[in-house]
Amino acid sequence: MTKDYSVELALIEGNPPLRELDDLIAAPIDTRPSHKYNIALAITGGLLLIGAICVGLTFYYGIGMWGNNIPVAWAFDITNFVFWVGIGHAGTLISAILYLLRQQWRTGIARFAEAMTIFAVICAGLFPIIHTGRPWLAGYLIPYPNQHGIWPNFISPLVWDVFAVSTYLTVSLVFWYVGLIPDFATLRDRATNKIKKTIYSVFSLGWRHSNRHWKHYEKVYMILAGLATPLVLSVHTVVSWDFAVAVLPGWHSTIFPPYFVAGAIFSGFAMVSTVLIFVRKVFDMEHIITMDHLEKMNKIILLTGSMVGYAYIIEWFMSWYSGTPFELFTTLNRAFGPYGWAYWIMVSCNVFFPQLFWFKKIRRSIPVTLVIVILVNVGMWFERFVIIVSSLSRDFLPSSWHYFTPTLVDFGILFGSFGLFFTLILLFAKSLPVISISEIKGVLQGAQPSHHGDEHDA
Amino acid sequence: MHNDKNLFGVAALFDTPDEIINAAKKVKSSGFKYYDVNTPYPLHGMDDAMGLKSSKMGYVTLFAGFAAAAFILFFMWWTIAISYPLVIGGKPFFALPAFVPITFEFTVLTAVLSTVFGMIAVVFNLPFNSHPLHDTNYMKKVSSDKYGLVIEAADELFEEDKAVSLLKDLGGKDIEKIYYPEKEEHKIFQPRFLVFLAVVAILTAGGTYVTLNKFMYLPPFDFMLNQNKGLAQAKSTFFYDEREMRTPVEGTVARHFIPYAYQSQADTTEVLADPLLPTQKILKLGQEKFLTFCSPCHGDYGDGNSRLMGQFPAGPTLHSDRVTGFSDGRIYNIITNGQNVMPSYARQITREQRWAIINYIRVLQRAQNPKPSDFTDIKEINKESGQNASN
Structure with missing residues (x-):
């Protein structure tokens, strides 16, 4: 079996003509929603409604509706926050870091992953706000000159978090929109309906596909990718400082930033895979979002999953090597204490199952991939739960030890956040091009001039 | 074409x-x-x-x-x-x-x-x-x-x-x-646009009014108004003495507070002497506190011309021979303890401020009964600065 590595493989199977690509990518937008789509939207909308009711109960009666109580002051809320922020990391990684590394295969999945980033960060951002109990007072976190004459404490990790997450959301949104402008122009020029045309005209800003604009556009896209790259790494680093800067055993650890970032990319890719497996099937895009894409993502899941596994081992080593009885106790308590069940769910889902991706057959099997990526999502949610709840429930003072039990409202809000996420995904898939039209055209075979290197001949 | x-x-x-x-x-x-x-x-x-x-x-x-x-x-x-x-x-x-x-x-x-x-x-x-x-x-x-x-x-x-x-x-x-x-030309003041402006104005104003005056008083936004809390003058069902406002423990001494040792002594001339010098700064402080606390009854110049005349027993003039003859310590005692209908001002006026007031009262008294040397002093000052005192 020999392979010619000097020839680049086609990124898009079949190399379709450009106009067919337009039609294919715009098809979900131009057609009326099918029955299946409506059923899916009803399910996610129902979940969202459950979440909304539970949030309403929380606002009306206060966060006593949740299972949180001292010493477990952070539980489902912050677990969900960290989980969703983590999911958000894959999008920017695909769109920014892989762009800088000139991984052209990212083109097919970048737009979707970016959208998922934005939706996941929206879900994440809701939780700290809900957790305040009085969300309409959350504006106090923003530094503005006020009648009290006071400012946020800029050296608190919780304020860093506000800046990190809001910056990440804004930059992702801008990055996404800049990528969408040429596509809006393409949609505008193929629209026949007047209302649609007006909407696309407004959002396309009157883009003319001019080469004098493309010149700056490409440069700025590169700059944005360059700025977003450290941002991806910084956001979960800052989130991990919420824990690492505290002095609680099990939290106070310098490995947290890289460990959290690896975990975030791990869970993010798992979620992108989960969603794309359905999207490519439902929208007939199997030749654009190909098996190769899924396999490459599985490789990244394998890599980051192993990094997470390494971090778990280092936690054991550090708790022994630090010589602190409290650290050692916390680690033993995690694995064999009252939350041991959660710890072993986490280890099996995050460390053992992804190792199956060493086998090419499993990497390229869609049903097995789907099962494993869903298990990874479950495992990564439990990772955050284990870190937060097991450390808090048994703190320094045994008299205040407390076993956290979630209430129905806790679960309602968790499911509600999934409802919000998938509702936004469904609405996005039906209203915007899920694949970057202008980028995918540029990576087709024969899309670029054949002799652009020899213009000095004349 | x-x-x-x-x-x-x-x-x-x-x-x-x-x-x-x-x-x-x-x-x-x-x-x-x-x-x-x-x-x-x-x-x-x-x-x-x-x-x-x-x-x-x-x-x-x-x-x-x-x-x-x-x-x-x-x-x-x-x-x-x-x-x-x-x-x-x-x-x-x-x-x-x-x-x-x-x-x-x-x-x-x-x-x-x-x-x-x-x-x-x-x-x-x-x-x-x-x-x-x-x-x-x-x-x-x-x-x-x-x-x-x-x-x-x-x-x-x-x-x-x-x-x-x-x-x-x-x-x-x-x-x-x-x-x-x-x-394409669009006039700014076309009727459609004016109607649009009016609708936006009404919606904004109405929305703001409802939000600030109605909405914020509905649950759960009224949590601070309706929470269980002790109000200063209300009756308590929780404490034995039925007072929501708690009094300090017996014998508590507030910060910067030194108990007054001469509570029952009528004349404290011998034990209390003015510790302050009548500098401009002290007199300014004394004037400020005198105008705040003393002048309502004793008058702005200490002449007994009370602003509360007819509503409250008028305070006596501070220029009588009797008051002029009071020692500093005696006046201090009166401000601290009160006398006749005058209440104690110990809680409102600090010790330093009381002495500053006394210094200021002495200035007022001197102004009412000046010595001939005071006039020559003023004349000399005016001469030096080249001005005529009579102007």
Whole structure:
């Protein structure tokens, strides 16, 4: 079996003509929603409604509706926050870091992953706000000159978090929109309906596909990718400082930033895979979002999953090597204490199952991939739960030890956040091009001039 | 048909990337400056073919990033060290490592927003939906699968027929003459717009009124109004003494408070002497406190001309022989303990302020019964400054 590595493989199977690509990518937008789509939207909308009711109960009666109580002051809320922020990391990684590394295969999945980033960060951002109990007072976190004459404490990790997450959301949104402008122009020029045309005209800003604009556009896209790259790494680093800067055993650890970032990319890719497996099937895009894409993502899941596994081992080593009885106790308590069940769910889902991706057959099997990526999502949610709840429930003072039990409202809000996420995904898939039209055209075979290197001949 | 309209330019379509690159090179070498290439995606090598210099947008990012970093560092230092000094475990106010995360985030945010805004609004001059190229057959094609080139009429070398034949020679298809669209005029004060303004004004005002005056008093926003709490003068069902406002424990001494040892002593001349010198600062303080606490009954000049005449027993004049004869210690005792209907002012006026008031009373008394030497002093002062005392 020999392979010619000097020839680049086609990124898009079949190399379709450009106009067919337009039609294919715009098809979900131009057609009326099918029955299946409506059923899916009803399910996610129902979940969202459950979440909304539970949030309403929380606002009306206060966060006593949740299972949180001292010493477990952070539980489902912050677990969900960290989980969703983590999911958000894959999008920017695909769109920014892989762009800088000139991984052209990212083109097919970048737009979707970016959208998922934005939706996941929206879900994440809701939780700290809900957790305040009085969300309409959350504006106090923003530094503005006020009648009290006071400012946020800029050296608190919780304020860093506000800046990190809001910056990440804004930059992702801008990055996404800049990528969408040429596509809006393409949609505008193929629209026949007047209302649609007006909407696309407004959002396309009157883009003319001019080469004098493309010149700056490409440069700025590169700059944005360059700025977003450290941002991806910084956001979960800052989130991990919420824990690492505290002095609680099990939290106070310098490995947290890289460990959290690896975990975030791990869970993010798992979620992108989960969603794309359905999207490519439902929208007939199997030749654009190909098996190769899924396999490459599985490789990244394998890599980051192993990094997470390494971090778990280092936690054991550090708790022994630090010589602190409290650290050692916390680690033993995690694995064999009252939350041991959660710890072993986490280890099996995050460390053992992804190792199956060493086998090419499993990497390229869609049903097995789907099962494993869903298990990874479950495992990564439990990772955050284990870190937060097991450390808090048994703190320094045994008299205040407390076993956290979630209430129905806790679960309602968790499911509600999934409802919000998938509702936004469904609405996005039906209203915007899920694949970057202008980028995918540029990576087709024969899309670029054949002799652009020899213009000095004349 | 189009002769009365303004020509924007002549456009042609090409089928392959190689053709358009070649066409761009030829148009450039023919000396045209005002021409453009429109492609559905950026073509590699087109910038060289058109002779465009590389984009300078990076300088915007660089400048905005540095400016943002400098600003936010300064701002955080100012809030934490100057505006509202925040003491945390006695650590230094300017803690650079702790400022790094927000400096980084703010730098990235500002750099991204400035670059994108600068590109779209300033460099591209977008949004621009009334551009002549819009809604042309040419635009619809280059937006999808063709590569287009347009030579603009604004160019010095432009001649309609020559441009058309040049594009034809280069292999251009669907050659199209593009005209400026007719100018649409919109009057500002048309009735529809005025109605729109009125509706927006009513909705904004009404919404604000309802939010601030009704909505914020509904649950759960009224949690501070309706929470269980002790009010200062209310009756308590929780405490044995039925007082919600708690009194301090017996024998509590407040900060800066020294118990007064001469409570029952009528004349404290011997034990209390004025510790202050009648400097200008002390007299100013005494005047301020006298006007606040003493003047309502004793009058602004201590002459017993009470502002509360008829509503409250008038205080006596402070210029009688009896009061003039009081020692400083005796007056201090009266302010501290009260006398007849006058209550104790020990809670309102600090010890230092009481002595300052006494100094001021002495000034008032001296002003009522001046000695001849006081006048000569004033005359001498006025002489020195060259002014006439009688004026």
